[in-house]
Amino acid sequence: MGKQTKRWILLLAVVVAVLAVDQLSKRLVIESMELTESIAPIPALGNVFRITRSLNTGAAFGFLENANDLFLIVALVVVGAMLLFYPRIPDEARLVRVAIGLVCGGALGNALDRVQYEHVVDFIHYRIPGVIDNVSNLADHAIVLGVLLILYDNWRGERRKKQASTETVPSSETASTGMMIDPPDSSLP
Numbered sequence: 001m002g003k004q005t006k007r008w009i010l011l012l013a014v015v016v017a018v019l020a021v022d023q024l025s026k027r028l029v030i031e032s033m034e035l036t037e038s039i040a041p042i043p044a045l046g047n048v049f050r051i052t053r054s055l056n057t058g059a060a061f062g063f064l065e066n067a068n069d070l071f072l073i074v075a076l077v078v079v080g081a082m083l084l085f086y087p088r089i090p091d092e093a094r095l096v097r098v099a100i101g102l103v104c105g106g107a108l109g110n111a112l113d114r115v116q117y118e119h120v121v122d123f124i125h126y127r128i129p130g131v132i133d134n135v136s137n138l139a140d141h142a143i144v145l146g147v148l149l150i151l152y153d154n155w156r157g158e159r160r161k162k163q164a165s166t167e168t169v170p171s172s173e174t175a176s177t178g179m180m181i182d183p184p185d186s187s188l189p
Helices: 003-032 068-088 094-117 138-166
Strands: 049-056 120-128 132-136
Touching (some): 003 049, 003 068, 049 132, 068 094, 094 138
């Protein structure tokens, strides 16, 4: 099996895994909870973490509510762009390939909701009073994790480039002590 084939299989595996877990979790919530019903699966964390069935016709944090068609198109364009970019990813950037699978799987999971239900099913509810009160889903988390992994890989690559450009091979005069010794004065006899 060729290198490119293995890369596409990795992408497909990540996308399918994200889609499966996302859609199964949403199906479970839809079948077992009423809209706006909220439970604390871990009672000790009930003030900060709950499962709350919610619907979202906009983007994250309720941004641009009732723009379902717009976000469906955006999701498909993003996935298409990432698929075009995917073959250009360097061999050593396996983390980026996994990250793109996470983003594509998450985007497709939410797009599938928009087609099936005309909204996205959200249920993971985080609350920190005065800071955040957000309901999301596993597709959202896959997208965020994928973007963070891409940013991390980019930061790591830039850091390596910077280190490589500042490292020099030590001369014999600095090799043993790490200290620079002034070269002998050529004007002395």
